[in-house]
Every structure is written in structure tokens, then in C-alpha cells.
Amino acid sequence: RKEVEQDPGPFNVPEGATVAFNCTYSNSASQSFFWYRQDCRKEPKLLMSVYSSGNEDGRFTAQLNRASQYISLLIRDSKLSDSATYLCVFRGYQKVTFGTGTKLQVIP
């Protein structure tokens, strides 16, 4: 089983839609979880951390399910500017693993 599995997409959604991505991990020792956003030909940038209790930042909600070993990202009311690749990141003891990214394209 791969350390991190993430659907590459692309997810093509209309403006205003709600879209969700999942990312599964195999290393149960993972301690910290993040979502990063990467625009085309740019560097990855931290979007938000992910906590067991779930956390929300405006239109974005992140969830962690330790029992099933996955994290999720929900985007409500999608904007054109949300078009990007979303990378899940898992940090364990002295090890960080990035997913390969899910591409989101928001269509007018």
C-alpha cells in the first residue's frame, strides 16, 4: 500500500459548487496533517492544518479521521480562484510525506 494515496483528478466543478477531496495514509505514526495548495508553475503554500476535531477557515473545512486513516478537505461555494492542485501532507517523527496532489478546476 502506498504511504499516501490521493485522487489526482481533475475535479471539474461549476462556480458555487461544493467539492471534497480525501487523502489516505498508511503510516499510523503520522502526527501532523496539512493541506497545501499549489498553483500552476508555483510553489506549494500552506492552506490549513488538519485536526481531529475538524477545523474551518471560511469556505474551507478540513477533517481528520484517525481510525480510517484519512484526511479530507471540503470547499464550499467554489470560486474560480480556487482552481489549483491540493496536496495532502503527513508529518511523522522525522519524516514528511506529500501526496501527489488533486487538481481542481472551477468552471464559470
Added chain:
Amino acid sequence: DAGVIQSPRHEVTEMGQEVTLRCKPISGHDYLFWYRQTMMRGLELLIYFNNNVPIDDSGMPEDRFSAKMPNASFSTLKIQPSEPRDSAVYFCASSNRLVIGYTFGSGTRLTVV
């Protein structure tokens, strides 16, 4: 804060040539990471340093790759000799225990022809 600074932004070189990529981390960050990104393999960790000391270089593809961090404000990634399959975007990132997440540089887009 200038962020993580990488140079050059683009590098085109011929197979067999030596390539040196440079990185200046954010001041006060004691972790420095070198990543490589390709369409096929995504973002791969090559090596990371803590307090200028290499901690894990298991991601370095082969002996042609080497990385150094002579001081807290500078690191290099060298490929010698370069091959076409080394073509990728190479990112440097820095962090410390007090910071959530990593800050990436703008990357060096390497093309080996």
C-alpha cells in the same frame, strides 16, 4: 521577510554538465528541505538538514546528487554529471518547530538536454 530564496529560477544545461542549485532559508528556521517535483512522481523529499546537519538523505536518487549546508543561511544541491531524467522543478523549503508547515522557495526549473 524575504521568504526562502532560490537561484537560479531556470537552468538549462547539457547532459554531463555539473549543475548547482542554491537556497537561502528564512532567518531563524533551523530545518531546510530539498524537494524535487515531476509530473510522474509528484513532490519527493531528497534530503533535509537540521541545524546545518544532514538528517535524512535517503531520498537522494544516486551518487550524482550531493547537498551541503555550510551555514545557517545557505545550502546547495549539486548534480554531477547531470542527465535528462534529472529534469524537474527543485524546491527548497525551510521551517522550525515553532512554525506550522513549511515555506517553499519559488523553485528552480531544471532542464537537462
